[in-house]
Amino acid sequence: MGAIPLPTATGGEAMATMTSDTRRIIYRRPDTLVDTSTHYCPGCGHGIIHRLVAELLDEMHLGPTTIGVASVGCSVFAYDYLAVDFVESPHGRAPAVATGVRRVRPDAFVFTYQGDGDLAAIGTAEIIHAAARGERISVIFVNNGIYGMTGGQMAPTTLLGQRTTSSPAGRDAGLAGYPIPITEMLALLPGVTYAARGSIADPPLIGRTKAMLRRAFEVQLAGAGLSIVEILSTCPVGWGMTPTEAMAHVAHDVVQTYPLGVMVDRLRAPVAGAPEV
Amino acid sequence: MALMTTDATDLAGQVEQAARPVLMKGNEAMAEAAIQAGCDAYFGYPITPQAELLEWMARRMPELGRVFVQAESELGAINMALGAAATGARVLVSSSSPGISLMAEAMSYMAGSEVPMVLINVMRGGPGLGSIGPSQADYFQATKGHGHGDYRVPVLAPSSIAEAVALTADAFELAERYRTPVIILADGVMGQAMEPVVPVYRTPAREPAGWELTGAVERDPRVVRSLHLRPEELEVHNHHLQAKFAEIREHEVRWAGEDLDDADIVIVAYGTSARVARTAVERAREQGLRVGIFRPITLWPFPSAELAAAALGARAVVVVEMSAGQMVEDVRLALEGRTPIFFQGRTGGMVPTPIEVVEAVVRAAALTAPHGRHPAPDGDGR
Numbered sequence: 001m002g003a004i005p006l007p008t009a010t011g012g013e014a015m016a017t018m019t020s021d022t023r024r025i026i027y028r029r030p031d032t033l034v035d036t037s038t039h040y041c042p043g044c045g046h047g048i049i050h051r052l053v054a055e056l057l058d059e060m061h062l063g064p065t066t067i068g069v070a071s072v073g074c075s076v077f078a079y080d081y082l083a084v085d086f087v088e089s090p091h092g093r094a095p096a097v098a099t100g101v102r103r104v105r106p107d108a109f110v111f112t113y114q115g116d117g118d119l120a121a122i123g124t125a126e127i128i129h130a131a132a133r134g135e136r137i138s139v140i141f142v143n144n145g146i147y148g149m150t151g152g153q154m155a156p157t158t159l160l161g162q163r164t165t166s167s168p169a170g171r172d173a174g175l176a177g178y179p180i181p182i183t184e185m186l187a188l189l190p191g192v193t194y195a196a197r198g199s200i201a202d203p204p205l206i207g208r209t210k211a212m213l214r215r216a217f218e219v220q221l222a223g224a225g226l227s228i229v230e231i232l233s234t235c236p237v238g239w240g241m242t243p244t245e246a247m248a249h250v251a252h253d254v255v256q257t258y259p260l261g262v263m264v265d266r267l268r269a270p271v272a273g274a275p276e277v
Numbered sequence: 278m279a280l281m282t283t284d285a286t287d288l289a290g291q292v293e294q295a296a297r298p299v300l301m302k303g304n305e306a307m308a309e310a311a312i313q314a315g316c317d318a319y320f321g322y323p324i325t326p327q328a329e330l331l332e333w334m335a336r337r338m339p340e341l342g343r344v345f346v347q348a349e350s351e352l353g354a355i356n357m358a359l360g361a362a363a364t365g366a367r368v369l370v371s372s373s374s375p376g377i378s379l380m381a382e383a384m385s386y387m388a389g390s391e392v393p394m395v396l397i398n399v400m401r402g403g404p405g406l407g408s409i410g411p412s413q414a415d416y417f418q419a420t421k422g423h424g425h426g427d428y429r430v431p432v433l434a435p436s437s438i439a440e441a442v443a444l445t446a447d448a449f450e451l452a453e454r455y456r457t458p459v460i461i462l463a464d465g466v467m468g469q470a471m472e473p474v475v476p477v478y479r480t481p482a483r484e485p486a487g488w489e490l491t492g493a494v495e496r497d498p499r500v501v502r503s504l505h506l507r508p509e510e511l512e513v514h515n516h517h518l519q520a521k522f523a524e525i526r527e528h529e530v531r532w533a534g535e536d537l538d539d540a541d542i543v544i545v546a547y548g549t550s551a552r553v554a555r556t557a558v559e560r561a562r563e564q565g566l567r568v569g570i571f572r573p574i575t576l577w578p579f580p581s582a583e584l585a586a587a588a589l590g591a592r593a594v595v596v597v598e599m600s601a602g603q604m605v606e607d608v609r610l611a612l613e614g615r616t617p618i619f620f621q622g623r624t625g626g627m628v629p630t631p632i633e634v635v636e637a638v639v640r641a642a643a644l645t646a647p648h649g650r651h652p653a654p655d656g657d658g659r
Binding site: 063064065066067069070076079083084085086087088089090093096097098099100101102103104105108125126128129133 | 317318320344346348349350352353354356357358359360361362363364366368382383386390490491492493494495497498499500501502503504
């Protein structure tokens with residue numbers, strides 16, 4: 001898809017290599033990204049986010065020590081696209097599975113890749129307690145506000161008023177409660193060393209999201225507690241939008257409920273004042 | 278030396294050197310047996326009557342530089358086990374009945390993704406929150422698959438603390454040999470009782486597995502998964518699993534027999550029920566009744582052919598359980614209607630008494646005709 005961005009300021013160095021005939025390659029597939037087409041729908045954000053993860057694993061030379069934890073949802077097939085060791089977790093349990101991996105493999109780089117239904121609904125206990133324990137794992141939390149794989153049902157993250165197949169009249173707070181800002185909740189816990197929310201709505205935001213992911217990975221490598229990056233993503237099919245409309249929806253509407261920024265970075269300094277990206 | 282110490286370190290020290298009997302609590306003996314078997318990581322959650330197992334691990338594992346995590350729930354514990362075991366670590370989880378129910382999901386995933394792990398269930402009375410008394414009412418759950426999907430896992434049932442120690446090491450070996458979770462099905466008595474044991478510890482050899490997740494260094498990435506979205510692919514995977522289960526059935530059946538040579542009445546019992554039955558057999562024989570015990574050690578695979586052979590010359594079989602008669606179904610399948618089957622059981626956390634069992638034997642004898650004797654096998658049927 002044409003929306004894949006050029007490498008960003010923080011991500012370009014490994015991409016720029018010289019060929020023997022001196023033509024300069026400025027953009028190529030990261031080694032960790034498998035050379036295949038994905039099963040993701042047109043306009044889905046997983047492809048962009050997979051690429052960001054693959055770029056960082058390459059740039060930070062983490063591939064050979066990585067054990068990823070795949071969760072249940074559209075992104076369960078992350079292991080088909082990211083060429084690292086992977087274990088598949090039951091729905092919502094990825095932070096517990098990652099805990100097990102981490103505890104017996106202290107030298108591994110361990111991340112979970114979870115959707116919002118997985119992390120913020122069925123897996124609430126697992127993420128909160130992994131965070132409370134300060135497990136040295138990185139959580140990539142892809143929030144598209146819907147259960148995509150099962151056909152577009154309401155998730156705990158679904159916006160108020162949003163129509164889904166299980167909230168056909170729009171999410172009504174009286175019937176179905178309010179969107180859950182779980183990353184803000186997690187940022188309260190001392191075991192969470194880094195928590196941030198990014199977006200893939202446009203190329204500059206993608207660059208900032210990559211910087212957040214890099215920081216999250218650095219926090220893990222520093223042995224300092226749990227790091228989580230929530231990434232506002234799209235589900236054009238589930239939302240009944242075109243890919244372009246879906247990106248605009250994230251950029252203008254979803255961020256009203258889920259503001260972007262770094263919520264906590266306890267490695268740097270105690271956070272004071274308003275969040276900033 | 279005080280043997281009823283609650284100090285895990287002291288008792289562990291005694292146990293390591295024990296050439297003489299040591300008074301051990303079942304939960305602690307199984308925990309130490311797992312440690313001696315090379316258990317790398319333990320994950321658990323407090324529940325009666327297995328809490329001492331968790332407590333033993335909480336003290337012993339960190340002092341050995343191994344992993345102990347008290348999880349937020351049994352769901353957390355079993356999924357931590359899944360993650361740790363997927364890297365090739367030797368992993369133990371323990372719980373009791375209600376907690377085991379919560380673990381059904383991950384057990385299915387582990388069976389499907391072929392991750393070895395040992396799970397100890399110190400059974401208590403059910404259903405629901407039930408009671409904290411000893412029970413054998415999780416027989417169906419353990420032997421018929423536990424979670425969703427077409428699978429079985431080996432189920433080992435110790436009948437003494439010494440046997441629980443031995444079976445713990447065996448369980449790790451079976452788990453790794455067949456890449457499967459293995460259940461040790463104990464009951465509240467096995468967990469809580471203390472008895473003198475000369476524990477015989479064993480550390481099964483570690484074979485290089487070749488599937489475990491260690492980071493893809495100079496090899497292709499590996500994926501430990503149970504998802505096979507294409508039905509054709511999943512069916513092939515199921516055939517593979519079924520072939521493995523057939524191999525386990527063929528090679529891993531275990532049972533023990535006592536006094537079966539001349540037995541008119543064969544008692545079938547496992548675990549604590551078999552201990553009660555042993556006393557009952559002594560008393561019944563004092564009264565001139567020829568009674569023997571057939572004790573399955575593997576509840577799955579169930580020793581069906583072996584039981585059929587053992588009961589060939591008997592006029593009746595009496596199944597004794599701390600349940601409403603769950604094992605009776607497997608006994609029926611084994612005997613295929615050839616021998617009348619009676620059941621004597623207690624539920625809810627109650628343990629049958631030897632007198633009740635003797636009475637059941639007397640009733641069975643009175644209600645059945647003498648049978649022409651056929652030679653029946655005896656001894657250890659390992």
